[in-house]
Amino acid sequence: xxxxxxxxxLVTILPVAAFVGLVEYGDRQRTEFLREAEGRVEGMIVRxxxxxxxxxxxxxxxxxxxxxxxxxxxxxxxxDRFPPSLYKVGQRVPVVYVPAAPSRAxxxxxxxxxSNATPFRTAGGIWVxxxxxxxxxxxxALRLRKRAGPAAxxxxxx
Numbered sequence: 001x002x003x004x005x006x007x008x009x010l011v012t013i014l015p016v017a018a019f020v021g022l023v024e025y026g027d028r029q030r031t032e033f034l035r036e037a038e039g040r041v042e043g044m045i046v047r048x049x050x051x052x053x054x055x056x057x058x059x060x061x062x063x064x065x066x067x068x069x070x071x072x073x074x075x076x077x078x079x080d081r082f083p084p085s086l087y088k089v090g091q092r093v094p095v096v097y098v099p100a101a102p103s104r105a106x107x108x109x110x111x112x113x114x115s116n117a118t119p120f121r122t123a124g125g126i127w128v129x130x131x132x133x134x135x136x137x138x139x140x141a142l143r144l145r146k147r148a149g150p151a152a153x154x155x156x157x158x
Contacts, residue, residue, distance in 0.1 A: 016127045039066065040108065043095040045087050049075060060087045062107060064095045072102045078109065 043064030051057045057079035065071050080086050087093075097105035 016131075039095075039097040039099045039102070039105075041065065041067075041095050041097070042092050043105075043107075045089055045091045045093060046073070047089060048087060051079065058087060060093070060107065062093060062095060062105070064097070064105070066097075066099070066102050070102060072097070072105060074103055074105045076107050078107065 041064050043062040045060045046063050047061045049059040049061060051059065059079045060076045061073060062076065063071060063073045094108040095105055096108045097103075
């Protein structure tokens with residue numbers, strides 16, 4: 001029975017905890033980038049890279065120049081999922097970048113500064129709590145049943 005409870009725990013709780021951990025990791029990476037990204041310039045979208053999967057996504061490729069004249073090209077990590085793309089070739093966009101490593105850049109959009117991990121943290125915490133209580137409740141019920149011994153059925157002579 002302990003194996004069954006362990007299996008239930010591994011199948012239900014561990015994947016959720018791993019997913020929440022990956023979301024948290026991505027959120028921290030973005031926070032670290034924004035802390036270092038002091039450079040702000042205007043860039044221009046030079047092309048859109050289309051990726052097909054469940055959705056069609058468009059990743060804008062942006063070119064900008066640093067104050068010392070270095071020209072930098074980067075592909076945004078944040079795609080646009082709406083065909084036709086909301087981004088257009090030739091469109092000017094605000095760019096944030098790390099001055100010590102200008103290729104570490106991103107389009108400065110409102111969602112860039114917002115954490116997208118909070119809903120996942122909350123849902124993951126609730127899921128882990130519910131599953132832990134459920135597994136614990138099953139374990140307690142099985143232990144109590146084992147202590148009580150076999151129950152006398154209605155046809156058993158007294």
